[in-house]
Amino acid sequence: MRVLLQLPEGLKDKAFKLAERLEREGKxxxxxxxxxxGACDVALEEARRYxxxxxxxxGHSAFKLRGGIPVEFIEYRTPVKFKKLLSRALKELKDFRKVGLVTTVQHIGQLESIKQFLKGRGKRAYIGKHGSRARYNGQILGCDWGSIKSIEKEVDCFLYFGGGVFHPLGGALATEKPFLAVDPFTGNVRWMGEERRKELRRRKGALLAAIEARRFGVVCSTKPGQFNFKKALAIKKMLEAEGKDAQIxxxxxxxxxxxxxxxxVDCFVNTACPRIVEDYARLRKPILDAEEINKVSGNSHTL
Ligand code: SF4
Structure with a gap:
């Protein structure tokens, strides 16, 4: 059997060990x-060529894809010690009783223990229902904030347990509730309010620039779970109806x-993965997410 092995950036150092294991099994x-x-980013073309x-x-949890080649997702879980860190987080949570818990698939197996830990210290902890792209309750993805949205009304604040910047920033932008990021790798415990305000300011600046823009580049990725050509085309048509120039x-x-x-190009519109927000600063021109373009057009089209 011929296997194409794919790993996310942070796990590529495990490639040889995994490949050798598969070879020993005769593959x-x-x-x-x-x-x-992400799980949406399956190397179908490479697999076809090979x-x-x-x-x-x-590394990622299972994702529904139609590509003609079977895909096996093997999750990567990293159990970490959390009690000391959460004791520090509890000081930050002193004014909140109802706490929504979210994480990535890496720590999803520990979310229930974290809930019990907080419960034992006088908090009411909630784990929300995942949306259509994530697999587990409490799990968040850059394109699935269901675990936040489903309990937003019930909780006073959110606690994200996990590493990185993208998930806590995206999570903080998905809700108006205070959002505490607890990172077991760096040991940092920080409220995301300042980052949220900074990103909202950037988005407001991009929106204002887009109102004046004449030429739009509508970015469409061919990655299997990000391919949004219909949406890109609808945005192009909408912009053209507004008297703007647009190319996909x-x-x-x-x-x-x-x-x-x-x-x-005066302004870009992103129809691909929302996580590229992390790198927006590298672009010289403003960029909007597909959902934001409606605000610019100021018309009744809803994409
Ligand atoms: S679209 Fe982006 S956020 Fe969603 S699974 Fe793919 S890489 Fe992750």
């Missing part, structure tokens, strides 16, 4: 060295340097 293996950002019977994507810019891997070379 023929190649490893994708393309970047991999003639793979199966893709194994390591299609790519697999979004490259900021290449986008910066489109000097005629």
């Amino acid at each position: 023929e293996v190649v490893v994708s060295c393309s970047p991999c950002y 003639g793979a019977d199966k893709i194994i994507q390591y 810019l299609i790519c697999n891997e979004l490259n900021y340097e290449s986008l910066n070379n489109f000097l005629e």
